[in-house]
Amino acid sequence: MSGSNEHLIENDDDIVSEPLTLTEACRIAEALVFASAEPVPESFLAERLPLGSDIPAIMAALAELYAPRGVNLIRTGDRWAFRTAADLSFVIRKEEGEVKKLSRAALEVLAIIAYHQPVTRAEIEEIRGVQTSRGTLDVLMEAGWVRFRGRRRSPGRPVTLGTTPDFLDHFGLEELRDLPGLEELKAAGLLSGRIPSGFSIPIPIGADELSEEEDPITQLDLEELGLLAPSGGDEE
Amino acid sequence: MSGSNEHLIENDDDIVSEPLTLTEACRIAEALVFASAEPVPESFLAERLPLGSDIPAIMAALAELYAPRGVNLIRTGDRWAFRTAADLSFVIRKEEGEVKKLSRAALEVLAIIAYHQPVTRAEIEEIRGVQTSRGTLDVLMEAGWVRFRGRRRSPGRPVTLGTTPDFLDHFGLEELRDLPGLEELKAAGLLSGRIPSGFSIPIPIGADELSEEEDPITQLDLEELGLLAPSGGDEE
Amino acid sequence: MTTSQNVIPMDKLWQDVGIEKAADDPALMIDVAGFEGPLDLLLHLARSQKVDLSRISVLALAEQYLLFVESARRVRIELAADYLVMAAWLAYLKSRLLIPKQAKDDDGPSGEEMAATLAFRLKRLEAMRDAASRLVNRNRLGRDIFSRGAPEHIPHRSQSAFDASLYDLLSAYANLRQRTAVTQVTIERRKVWSLVDARELLTRMLGEIGDWTALQHYLLPYLAPEDRVTATASAFAASLELVREGRLEIRQDGAFQPIYLRKGEGRPVVPSAASIAEGSR
Numbered sequence: 001m002s003g004s005n006e007h008l009i010e011n012d013d014d015i016v017s018e019p020l021t022l023t024e025a026c027r028i029a030e031a032l033v034f035a036s037a038e039p040v041p042e043s044f045l046a047e048r049l050p051l052g053s054d055i056p057a058i059m060a061a062l063a064e065l066y067a068p069r070g071v072n073l074i075r076t077g078d079r080w081a082f083r084t085a086a087d088l089s090f091v092i093r094k095e096e097g098e099v100k101k102l103s104r105a106a107l108e109v110l111a112i113i114a115y116h117q118p119v120t121r122a123e124i125e126e127i128r129g130v131q132t133s134r135g136t137l138d139v140l141m142e143a144g145w146v147r148f149r150g151r152r153r154s155p156g157r158p159v160t161l162g163t164t165p166d167f168l169d170h171f172g173l174e175e176l177r178d179l180p181g182l183e184e185l186k187a188a189g190l191l192s193g194r195i196p197s198g199f200s201i202p203i204p205i206g207a208d209e210l211s212e213e214e215d216p217i218t219q220l221d222l223e224e225l226g227l228l229a230p231s232g233g234d235e236e
Numbered sequence: 237m238s239g240s241n242e243h244l245i246e247n248d249d250d251i252v253s254e255p256l257t258l259t260e261a262c263r264i265a266e267a268l269v270f271a272s273a274e275p276v277p278e279s280f281l282a283e284r285l286p287l288g289s290d291i292p293a294i295m296a297a298l299a300e301l302y303a304p305r306g307v308n309l310i311r312t313g314d315r316w317a318f319r320t321a322a323d324l325s326f327v328i329r330k331e332e333g334e335v336k337k338l339s340r341a342a343l344e345v346l347a348i349i350a351y352h353q354p355v356t357r358a359e360i361e362e363i364r365g366v367q368t369s370r371g372t373l374d375v376l377m378e379a380g381w382v383r384f385r386g387r388r389r390s391p392g393r394p395v396t397l398g399t400t401p402d403f404l405d406h407f408g409l410e411e412l413r414d415l416p417g418l419e420e421l422k423a424a425g426l427l428s429g430r431i432p433s434g435f436s437i438p439i440p441i442g443a444d445e446l447s448e449e450e451d452p453i454t455q456l457d458l459e460e461l462g463l464l465a466p467s468g469g470d471e472e
Numbered sequence: 473m474t475t476s477q478n479v480i481p482m483d484k485l486w487q488d489v490g491i492e493k494a495a496d497d498p499a500l501m502i503d504v505a506g507f508e509g510p511l512d513l514l515l516h517l518a519r520s521q522k523v524d525l526s527r528i529s530v531l532a533l534a535e536q537y538l539l540f541v542e543s544a545r546r547v548r549i550e551l552a553a554d555y556l557v558m559a560a561w562l563a564y565l566k567s568r569l570l571i572p573k574q575a576k577d578d579d580g581p582s583g584e585e586m587a588a589t590l591a592f593r594l595k596r597l598e599a600m601r602d603a604a605s606r607l608v609n610r611n612r613l614g615r616d617i618f619s620r621g622a623p624e625h626i627p628h629r630s631q632s633a634f635d636a637s638l639y640d641l642l643s644a645y646a647n648l649r650q651r652t653a654v655t656q657v658t659i660e661r662r663k664v665w666s667l668v669d670a671r672e673l674l675t676r677m678l679g680e681i682g683d684w685t686a687l688q689h690y691l692l693p694y695l696a697p698e699d700r701v702t703a704t705a706s707a708f709a710a711s712l713e714l715v716r717e718g719r720l721e722i723r724q725d726g727a728f729q730p731i732y733l734r735k736g737e738g739r740p741v742v743p744s745a746a747s748i749a750e751g752s753r
Binding site: 031034035036037038039081082083084092099100101102104107108110111112114115127128129139142143145170171172173179180185188190191192195196199201 | 618619620621622624625626633634635636637638640641642643644645646648649650652653
């Protein structure tokens, strides 16, 4: 393959003393198309490749190389891009949707639940100073990070919230006590040094045991609270 | 070609009976990894490839195939990613500095965390001989290179720090063992908190005077060393 | 303790520097800002000895450092307490190196051992620095090597359709708590020696001194006269705290005699009934 291809570049100004082989030119074009966020016009490739490179020949060689592979080099107009081979599009399950970022509010509520558990909804609102929308908790439940722990033995028997094992798993924690404390948050620059002297950060109470002030939550409780649809009907 | 692929999509039980060729498995793995900007965990590939696929063999075959190309398949931790070849840096290099510039202190702290992990903040400060200024760890965590790992089982249970998978990815390391010079440093005892036995230094002189090879340090020397700025008075 | 009469408060001095002082003084500036603490400065000085760190003359190094601190003091530059403590430690080290070797009846490390510790720490710091520069010069993602510019999907490990890192979580929490905390904090003018500072510095210094030492003796000469009182007070208060935790032992032979300190056995004096009895052994 070498003989005919070696003279792809007639470098006028001798920048490249050794002419690029087709293989080298292909490598460059390949990397450029790969790294680009947009399909790459041939004119752009011409700019980056040595003067006189035969772009169509290079791209044709590359496209041929990729044709049987799981990823193909395709051309739309005069632009080039890599795309998953059409017959494999099923592996890229589109329906999964994108991973959603948690909203600021959800992050705050999650953090409060993690540090202050067992914690009731009213307590969360007290700490945040704003009302928490129903949707925020729903999102955290849906993510599988937050669960109902039990009911507080206090007037109204409010439901207490806590984190799940999946929470620990997702955030790479072995146990809840691995959450950094006040000094460590300060040292990491997350809390400023200018905090009032009474300021404290609680040590979360392990998720498994209920605290003394908690009763276990029952199926009935959940139904009563409207958190579970009454059993009986077949759900889809 | 299409005939053999049709079964992929259908019921799982069929796949097992008709094992995929290595080539087909390669195509799928290739498509999955190529389609992603983030490194893809092996566990994810295992989910998507037919049961019983020999993932290490598949990835090894692919990596070999791509090794000479402009885009390489690389491993980082237990994840795989396609990346442009390092030797093509000069063509693709982007103008806008996308890489975060680290302060000298932050860089030093990052190296200490990488080489000594799991390491506590107190240990970092012991090594550097100075308190870590606020914001240093913050920057490293925000960049996604450093994380809280857990707690040391020692009095006070201090939080330990370590690097993240993204750290490996960013610095092009397959695993922590590939940290430059790690083995030598370990062998020299420089990664431990204790002075290695046998590490001693001669005490050359027993007197207050300098040895013959030394000159007393002068004001001029200090200026030369950059410890003293020469006077001039131009500064405000 | 001598009290010099002609002491001008630090503040005033600083203000004056720019105006009239510039004329008569050579107005030297010490650029401590370029250094990451005393160990960094020592490493810099050590490099100027142009020898391998394991063959370095610790004594000469100590001399250079002390000289540096002296020059700083001469031009009335306020050095961070870290630098002063290192100076005190080096002065102590120097005295240990210079006195004739005693019979091996004291339990502290010898001057030689202390010197070796210092050389080790310098070497370790230098090694980390080299490692850092090797690391940063690797082919880095986003600078030298690049990922797919137009990704077609994001693989996610498991069920969770949501993404958040521990850092996101912690910073959200810290921000929230900070925001809602009652912030009517009056910021105190920073003293040179807070209790926390003193504690930190004492711990660091005593880590390497096993013997009874009158730290004040080594430390005070490096402090500006007007700082001596606060330094003494803070260091004393901090040392009491450390004694309670078992990290320090303290001795005074009589009223107004020097206070000697040494590293404790490490057994905290737990304020429980059982250990109170045992604590006074």
